[in-house]
Amino acid sequence: MIGQAITKRFLSRSIQRTVSLQHTKCLSTITMKFDKINERNSNNGLIKRTFQKTYYRRLASTISVEAAIPVSKAEMFCRQCEQTKDGVACTTLGICGKTPETAAIQDTLLEVIKSVAIWAVAARKAGATAEDMMPANEWTLRAAFSTLTNVNFSETRIAEYIRQGMVVKRDLVTLVKNKNGALPESSDTASLDLPDSLNPLQLEEFGRTVGILENSKCMGHDDANSLNEIGTYGAKGLSAYACHAMEMGYMDESNIMAPLHEIWAKLASHEPDVDGLLANALRVGQVNAATMALLDRGHCDRFGAPTPTQVRMTAVGNKANILVSGHDMVDLYSLLEQTQDTGVNVYTHGEMLPAHMYPKLKAFKHLVGNYGTAWQAQKFEFATFPGPIVVTTNCIVEPRKKYRGRIYTTNEVGVDGVQHIVGRDFSKVIQQAQQETLGFPRTVEPARFHTVGFNHRVVLPLANQMIEAVQQGHLSRIFLIGGCDGSEWDRSYYTDLAEATPEDSLILTLGCAKNRLIHSPKLAEAKLANGMPRLMDMGQCNDSYSAVVVAIELAKALGCTVNDLPLSLAISHLEQKAAAVFLTLLHLGVRNIRLGPRLPAYVTPNILKYLQENYNLMPTGDVQTDLKLMMAGK
Ligand code: SF4
DSSP states (O other): OHHHHHIIIIITTSOOOOOOHHHHHHHHHHHHHHHHHHHHTTTOHHHHHHHHHHHHHHHHTTOGGGTTSOGGGOSOOBOOSTTOGGGTOBSSSOTTSOOHHHHHHHHHHHHHHHHHHHHHHHHHHTTOOHHHHHHHHHHHHHHHHHTSTTTBOOHHHHHHHHHHHHHHHHHHHHHHHHTTOOOOOOOTTTTOOOOTTOOHHHHHHHHTTSSHHHHHHHHTOHHHHHHHHHHHHHHHHHHHHHHHHHHTTOOOIIIIIHHHHHHHHHHTOOOOOHHHHHHHHHHHHHHHHHHHHHHHHHHHHHHOOOOOEEEEOSOOBSSEEEEEESSOHHHHHHHHHHHTTTTEEEEEOGGGGGGGGSHHHHTSTTEEEEOSOOGGGHHHHHHHSSSOEEEOSSOOOOOOHHHHTTEEEOTTOBOTTSEEOOTTOOHHHHHHHHHHOOOBSSOOSSOOEEEEOOOHHHHGGGHHHHHHHHHTTSOOEEEEEEEOOOSOGGGHHHHHHHHHSOTTEEEEEOSGGGGGTTTOHHHHTOBOTTSOBSEEEOOSGGGHHHHHHHHHHHHHHHTSOGGGSSEEEEEEOOSHHHHHHHHHHHHTTOOOEEEESSOOTTOOHHHHHHHHHHHOOEEOOOHHHHHHHHHTTO
């Protein structure tokens, strides 16, 4: 077993910590005291903060992996994304803007997700049908999606997910009992029951007992804990992708939802089962591959097969406008229907850019173009957009006052004080666009365009041309440069790499990291000797499946493995969807991935060593050195 190999080879020197009963008692005493004081001083922020600091200081002082954290300042502990503070963890306030309170209540929600999953597994074993499982399936996907980076900052909304989750869980318990099914193994998570009467503050306090540090302490094994976190963040991303598919009416009970609940249930355990947790993480990759295939099918069935499409990247003047960001094409379609013949133009932003490649979306003439770049530029770009903005999924950044009154959220996205749309009724947004904004002052001419739509259905018919070009020496290498964008300066690595690639190479890109490439004048019009564009935009991160299909089919056509193709991968990661895609690549056995701009904070040195030895995972480095190695197939 791979896990045993890790254990033997790398974990023998790992410090095995045991959690003393005394320490456990110490923590419960702190928590109980905290609860009591909270009862008496529910509005006293100072006392609350003092206790939080004491709690985290005592907790973190026992955990070697967190030794580098300035615990005197620790009020929260989150390291689920790449932008985490100093590459270690956000401990006072999230770099994303997440407060300690939101972080804590999200930890409670995560515990409820695991509890529901345990009972969902039991319900299926007891013979529950796909119909029986629908409420648990839908709730799991939405709840998990709401905990992704830059999705939901609203404690009220998270508390509501928790309340709904407890209803779902109680129904599953009844279902298992009514069917005389076997009860799940007894555990704190399985028996979790948070009364509806708990307020958000109390739910936060519970979250502080089930966060990462607490789980790490219970696990008592850094590498097992690291694998648990890898699986958790991958499962969040997978749930988000499955949620996108569900929005289009697609759900696969046996190949996606049943294994997803098993994955979440496994993550509830504090057993330091390295083998099992490694297998669980790779299973996330496997189920995510099926999910992305379903999502790809859903998009095509609903909106037509993508075709290369030129998207206007400059303004059209003197019309009321609405900007739509995020990934949810169903929201966009609905808004386009509701704005038809209203005189309002619609622009895409960020991850919504590839919407223009779908025939049924681009058929709306008032979908006039794309405005802006990637999510991290929102504070500037949303402020200067003349019209209301709808954010359908990740990523949202805490809105500035300047546009707070004209930004709306849908689906799992939430920010307290920002208007949330339910049931895809965009009438308020449309009204605001018509009444309050005059639009862009003029149409920018000459217009600038970008071509989207290089889905696998478009690229694969070009496979023979590509193979011929490789064989004739006209195509030296294919680069896949994509993933997430972010605000760190060193993400310029991806622009520099793309611009440094040889003129006889092809670049496939996707995800919002494409914004690091598509505005490069050097690449915009570049073509290969056979007339093919050098830069092919495959779509959102949701379209990562396209890149996987192209690589697998090219390998088949050439009679080799994906790792033998003249293909180099430079992946820019940030949040948990990227973690799911990364696990899919590992599940497929893809090696030689360069991951940056920093490696995830939750990967321990031993697990990293395992990934390096088995998958040749590499951090991004110096562009010229990396490029030289890539051209040599390394
Ligand atoms: Fe920090 Fe990322 Fe967690 Fe936000 S989601 S608190 S930026 S680690």
